Every structure is written in structure tokens, then in C-alpha cells.
Amino acid sequence: MNPTTLSALAEPSRLHIVELLIRQPLTVGEIATRLHIRQPQASKHLRVLADAGIIEIQAVANRRICRLRPEPFRDLDDWLTPYRRLWQGRLDRLDDYLQELQQHPHPTPDTEGEAP
Amino acid sequence: MNPTTLSALAEPSRLHIVELLIRQPLTVGEIATRLHIRQPQASKHLRVLADAGIIEIQAVANRRICRLRPEPFRDLDDWLTPYRRLWQGRLDRLDDYLQELQQHPHPTPDTEGEAP
DNA sequence: CGGCTATATTCCTTGACTTGAATATTCCCA
DNA sequence: TGGGAATATTCAAGTCAAGGAATATAGCCG
Numbered sequence A, B: 001m002n003p004t005t006l007s008a009l010a011e012p013s014r015l016h017i018v019e020l021l022i023r024q025p026l027t028v029g030e031i032a033t034r035l036h037i038r039q040p041q042a043s044k045h046l047r048v049l050a051d052a053g054i055i056e057i058q059a060v061a062n063r064r065i066c067r068l069r070p071e072p073f074r075d076l077d078d079w080l081t082p083y084r085r086l087w088q089g090r091l092d093r094l095d096d097y098l099q100e101l102q103q104h105p106h107p108t109p110d111t112e113g114e115a116p
Numbered sequence C: 001c002g003g004c005t006a007t008a009t010t011c012c013t014t015g016a017c018t019t020g021a022a023t024a025t026t027c028c029c030a
Numbered sequence D: 001t002g003g004g005a006a007t008a009t010t011c012a013a014g015t016c017a018a019g020g021a022a023t024a025t026a027g028c029c030g
Helices: A003-009 A012-020 A028-035 A039-051 A071-086 A094-103 B003-009 B012-020 B028-035 B039-051 B071-086 B094-103
Strands: A055-060 A063-068 B055-060 B063-068
Touching: A003 A012, A003 A039, A003 A071, A003 B003, A003 B012, A012 A028, A012 A039, A012 B003, A028 A039, A028 A063, A039 A055, A039 A063, A071 B071, B003 B012, B003 B039, B003 B071, B012 B028, B012 B039, B028 B039, B028 B063, B039 B055, B039 B063
Parallel strands: none
Antiparallel strands: A055 A063, B055 B063
């Protein structure tokens, strides 16, 4: 999973923009109006979203029409796959792990004896 | 969708931690070792993850065992629902929108005449 | 109790991000 | 070509998160 995607979505205004764009593509000005932010801010947020590959901006005459790109959302969906077992089926392997921990005081460290 | 969840996951070390915890719960020390970071950093990142509800920390003797909580992942999965149409089925309503735009110069603004 | 292990917390510094205001750029149209 | 609308960019300032180092806390064991 790409941290850039997540950090782009982590900003409230940008998350709001993305949710607005579900219904339909919008121009920069429309987005600024609906979010009650000023146009330069909207442009900046849209640039971050575009750089992250979350939206694409199509120039049409004077305006720029912004719409969602599928890839990052599909990536997110794929990334979620191994986590779905958390709520579908068994809980977690915590119990197994606790037993393992009691038997072996060193529970399979990755890099031992690093720097004392 | 909660921006806190996203911003917690947006940090590379924390994303790494979460991916480590898919397989099994781990202690703070194990996480620090595997990520090649120092223990205080690990503790701080884990605190952020715990505050965001992404992990839970169970005290067992001297150690703290960290494991994933299902809720934020399920929330993410639910949040993704309306975006799945982006790659499943029709592209986007861009064409419709463009026609609409040509017919009406004011494309349904939200709050008009705000500040002079 | 004394010491050791595991973890948490604090303080500080640095760098990134967000915003506002002002300005530059681009493009259509009369 | 000139004006105006839509959008982008720059600059300065304030805020916040991340890392490092040192230290504090907590629990186990001999």
C-alpha cells in the first residue's frame, strides 16, 4: 500500500473532495464553493490529489474538470484483503501467541544482538 | 470515513507495523526490532495507532502485546463501497457532465453570492 | 529488597504541511 | 486585441508531527 495515497486522503478537505467526486466530476471552482474554501486552497488540494494519482484533471476551455481515478481505490481494496479475516471468521491468533510466548522467552526476533 | 484512521496509517513505519500485525500479535520490543527503529519510537507509533483504534494493547506481565482491531478496517471496507463502481462497470459520468456544462453555464453551485 | 527487563514519557529540534494574501497565467469572447 | 473569468503559483507565517536522547515507570526474579 502506498503511504502517499493514505496521506493525501488523510486531510479532511481532500477527503471531502474525494467524496464529492463520487457522484460526478466537478470543476475547481465548484469544489471550492461546496467546501467553503477559497479557490487557491482548492487548487492546492487538488494538486496533491492529482500527484497521488487519486484524481485526474482534464482541461476543458477555461475550466479544469476533476474526476476520480480507479487505481488507488482498487489498490486500497486489494490491500484490505488480508484484513478482512479480522471480522470475517476467527478472531486473532492472540491465544496461540500467548502460549508460544510462555514456552519460549525469545519469541523469534528478526535481528538479534544489534547494538548494546 | 475518519481522517484519523487514514493519517495514522499514512506514516510508513505505522503502516509497516499494521502489516506486521496481520500475521500475529507482537510485543513492542519485537516490533521495534523488526522495523529497525528504537523502542521509544515504536511506543510512540503504537500509541498513535491505539488512539486511532487501529490496534489494542494488552498488558501481559512486563510486555505489551499489540494486535489489530477489526473496526477501522471494516470502516475502510465500507467506505470503499461507492468507489468500487469506478473499476467495476462503467467509467464515470464525465461525458454526461460535459454536456450538462455546455447547456448551463452555472452548474448548480452550492452557496452563491457569498463574499464580495 | 536489588537489579534487570520491558515499556512509557518528556524535552527539544527540525522539517513538513496548511493557510492566507497577493499575484501570475491561461483561455474564451466580444 | 482587450477584458474578464477560471485557475495556478508564490511567499510568508503559524502549526503540528516525527525523530533523538535521556529519563521515568512498572513488573519480574533471585
